[in-house]
Amino acid sequence: AQKITQTQPGMFVQEKEAVTLDCTYDTSDQSYGLFWYKQPSSGEMIFLIYQGSYDEQNATEGRYSLNFQKARKSANLVISASQLGDSAMYFCAMREGPGNTPLVFGKGTRLSVIA
């Protein structure tokens, strides 16, 4: 079974609109971390946001927020006020356990922002 599932291979959003990128995860650990990374066409991996399994509030970083629903095992990324520069691949990733175990990545969602 996949640890991280991103069901949207590609998405389009109008500039200035909000968009939600879906991510569900599978783990039996109580302690884990969830991450989102952005990969623009230039190829680098850019860290966006982190949510710990024990964090009570949803993480936010500027225009990015993480909609964490623990019971549903979902960690959706919400981008508000989309910009053309948000067009990129977005990867959800998980670290299981309290230690520094390797991240497991989903297959990604390609977001295209339309003017």
Next chain:
Amino acid sequence: NAGVTQTPKFRVLKTGQSMTLLCAQDMNHEYMYWYRQDPGMGLRLIHYSVGEGTTAKGEVPDGYNVSRLKKQNFLLGLESAAPSQTSVYFCASSYSDKGHGYTFGSGTRLTVV
């Protein structure tokens, strides 16, 4: 600039040739990782290291070897390259700061013909 440096950035190999990809970090991170990225597959872990002199297998280790003789360097070797190893290879490093995940290198695009 502090960060993770990968060399080379591009390489074309013939089937059966060998090569080594170098990853160097100057952040004193304990943990280092090698991933490969293929279209539609996301990033898959090849090998990783939790400290100098230690290595461990990831999800897709076959056909690769690694070494971490110095804390700042993590080498990925292909002993006999195959077309299936055509991919983009990313190195990353991390420490125990749970909030920031990894620092990635800029990637190595490898083509095996």
